[in-house]
Structure formats: C-alpha cells, structure tokens
Amino acid sequence: MISPLAYIHPEAIIGENVEVGPFVFIDKNVVIGDNNVIMPNANILYGSRIGNGNRIFPGAVIGAIPQDLKFRGEETTAEIGDNNTIRENVTINRGTAAKGKTIVGSNNLLMEGVHVAHDALIGSGCIIGNSTKMAGEIVIDDNAIVSAAVLMHQFCHVGSYVMIQGGCRFSKDIPPYIIAGRDPIAYCGINIVGLRRRGFTNEQIESIHNAYRIIYNSGKNVTEAIAQIKEEMTMTPEITYIVSFVENSQRGIIR
Incomplete structure (x- = not known):
C-alpha cells in the first residue's frame, strides 16, 4: 500500500x-x-x-x-x-x-x-x-457551505448551516442559518433549503426566520434587536445560538 x-x-x-x-x-x-x-x-x-x-x-x-x-x-x-x-x-x-x-x-x-x-x-x-x-x-462552525473563490478576513467567524455565495469577500462575522451574498456582502434571508435538508422542522425554521426579521428588518440596532429577541421569543437551542453568536461577535455581523 x-x-x-x-x-x-x-x-x-x-x-x-x-x-x-x-x-x-x-x-x-x-x-x-x-x-x-x-x-x-x-x-x-x-x-x-x-x-x-x-x-x-x-x-x-x-x-x-x-x-x-x-x-x-x-x-x-x-x-x-x-x-x-x-x-x-x-x-x-x-x-x-x-x-x-x-x-x-x-x-x-x-x-x-x-x-x-x-x-x-x-x-x-x-x-x-x-x-x-x-x-x-478564522472560525467556521459545523455544516457551513462556503462557495468558490470566497475571501475570508482574519479573525472572522462563520456560523453553522450558512450558505455563502461564490466570489464573496468579507471582514465581518456571518451568523448561523442564513444565506450571505451580493457585493458588498449582505444578509439575503435564511437558508431554508439547507435547513430542510438537515432535518429542521417548519417550527424551527419559522422561529429562526422571526429572529432574523427582528435583527435585519425591524430598523433596530443589533443591541436593541437582541434585547427584543430575548424579551419576546422562546429561547430554543437555535435562538440561543443566534443570540450568543451575535453577542460574542468581535468584528460585528454582516448587515
């Protein structure tokens, strides 16, 4: 051999x-x-x-x-x-x-x-x-998909179950469960297809979606959005992971 x-x-x-x-x-x-x-x-x-x-x-x-x-x-x-x-x-x-x-x-x-x-x-x-x-x-959590020709800046953190579009470059953290793309890179919704393939239930997906609606679509800053999530949402493992990821981000998350 x-x-x-x-x-x-x-x-x-x-x-x-x-x-x-x-x-x-x-x-x-x-x-x-x-x-x-x-x-x-x-x-x-x-x-x-x-x-x-x-x-x-x-x-x-x-x-x-x-x-x-x-x-x-x-x-x-x-x-x-x-x-x-x-x-x-x-x-x-x-x-x-x-x-x-x-x-x-x-x-x-x-x-x-x-x-x-x-x-x-x-x-x-x-x-x-x-x-x-x-x-x-850098840190990439489990079950992430990073497409071709992506440039990832030092110290960045990528969450689990993300999908990153090919050709992207980024210097901020990418939180879990989302699709990231465009130029400059931005939040493009949650990775619904990937989550379903990995066995996430409709309830889990909807909960994740609701959390990101608050973070990205409420008009609040990140600190205010996380406070609202903690106050209004059930802290399931998925939501706890999102909150912990955002709160512990050293470079800030993509917007």
Missing part, C-alpha cells in the same frame, strides 16, 4: 491500511491514522496530525509553516479529523503561538485550491468551494 517512490521519515507514525502514492513526502513529527489514502505528490509536513479515513489528493500540502511573520519556529500542529476529502492543491498551514494549532474537523469537503491559514478552526460537515482562501484565526 506504500509506493517505493514515496518518502516517509523513519520517525513518522503511520496507521494501518494506509495507501501512500508515489512521490508523497511525509515528514518527521507526523502522525497518520488508519485507512487513509494519500495520493501522489501530496506533502504531509512537520506537525501534521491526521485522523482516520481521509482522502488527500495530489498536490495537497498539510502542515507547512504559517505565512505569518510573527512565527518564530514554535512547536505547533495542523490537525485533521476523520473522513475528510482534501482535493488537489489544498494547503493547510500549522498554527502559531497564538493558538498552537490549526484544526479541520471531520466529514468535510475542501475543494481544489482551498487555503486554510494558521490557527484556523473549521468544524465538521462543511463544504468549502474551489479556491476559497481563509486567513489566520
């Missing part, structure tokens, strides 16, 4: 049933779990931690040092969970002293040319489109 044309450092730890194609480079201080497929010309560099059942396509580079001038060679990692598909030429840099690790969860699809910068945190069940670029210390 391991090509004689691959290079694997003798200190690397490789699990069972791992397929390694020709011209793969696996560095020292790398841990790779079971049942992974690493296709030709992929590079798994120092500090990479890869779970089980991942498919890593040609030209991917995992664990390269951060593109951050503050990096001073500290011991950091790039950590990938289970059952991810990492397509051609994806780059996932390892962390810096800021957080120490870059994390990609499980069951994600990262399409061709995606860049995940240092100290990023991507949840599970996400789809990231071709050539999307994510700057340092």
Whole structure:
C-alpha cells in the first residue's frame, strides 16, 4: 500500500491500511491514522496530525509553516479529523503561538485550491468551494457551505448551516442559518433549503426566520434587536445560538 517512490521519515507514525502514492513526502513529527489514502505528490509536513479515513489528493500540502511573520519556529500542529476529502492543491498551514494549532474537523469537503491559514478552526460537515482562501484565526462552525473563490478576513467567524455565495469577500462575522451574498456582502434571508435538508422542522425554521426579521428588518440596532429577541421569543437551542453568536461577535455581523 506504500509506493517505493514515496518518502516517509523513519520517525513518522503511520496507521494501518494506509495507501501512500508515489512521490508523497511525509515528514518527521507526523502522525497518520488508519485507512487513509494519500495520493501522489501530496506533502504531509512537520506537525501534521491526521485522523482516520481521509482522502488527500495530489498536490495537497498539510502542515507547512504559517505565512505569518510573527512565527518564530514554535512547536505547533495542523490537525485533521476523520473522513475528510482534501482535493488537489489544498494547503493547510500549522498554527502559531497564538493558538498552537490549526484544526479541520471531520466529514468535510475542501475543494481544489482551498487555503486554510494558521490557527484556523473549521468544524465538521462543511463544504468549502474551489479556491476559497481563509486567513489566520478564522472560525467556521459545523455544516457551513462556503462557495468558490470566497475571501475570508482574519479573525472572522462563520456560523453553522450558512450558505455563502461564490466570489464573496468579507471582514465581518456571518451568523448561523442564513444565506450571505451580493457585493458588498449582505444578509439575503435564511437558508431554508439547507435547513430542510438537515432535518429542521417548519417550527424551527419559522422561529429562526422571526429572529432574523427582528435583527435585519425591524430598523433596530443589533443591541436593541437582541434585547427584543430575548424579551419576546422562546429561547430554543437555535435562538440561543443566534443570540450568543451575535453577542460574542468581535468584528460585528454582516448587515
């Protein structure tokens, strides 16, 4: 299962049933779990931690040092969970002293040319489109869909179950359950189709919709809108998540 044309450092730890194609480079201080497929010309560099059942396509580079001038060679990692598909030429840099690790969860699809910068945190069940670029210390919650050629500013936070239109660029946070698009990027309604596909009930969807009507259509500022939601709405898990996301936003939410 391991090509004689691959290079694997003798200190690397490789699990069972791992397929390694020709011209793969696996560095020292790398841990790779079971049942992974690493296709030709992929590079798994120092500090990479890869779970089980991942498919890593040609030209991917995992664990390269951060593109951050503050990096001073500290011991950091790039950590990938289970059952991810990492397509051609994806780059996932390892962390810096800021957080120490870059994390990609499980069951994600990262399409061709995606860049995940240092100290990023991507949840599970996400789809990231071709050539999307994510700057340092961003956070993407579970089950988000980020379309192709999206530019995401450092420190931004994207909520769960969002759909972001291709070609967007943004420097503010995108709250959960919504569609974001246009130029400049803006709130375009809730992600009804995505929520139904994920099993949300009509009651849950209507509740989410009512919360965003208050945030985006009431004419109130964000602080006033959140106060109204707390006063008038039942604090279901979905509404609690929306309120917590908005209240804890460091960059402010898109409008």
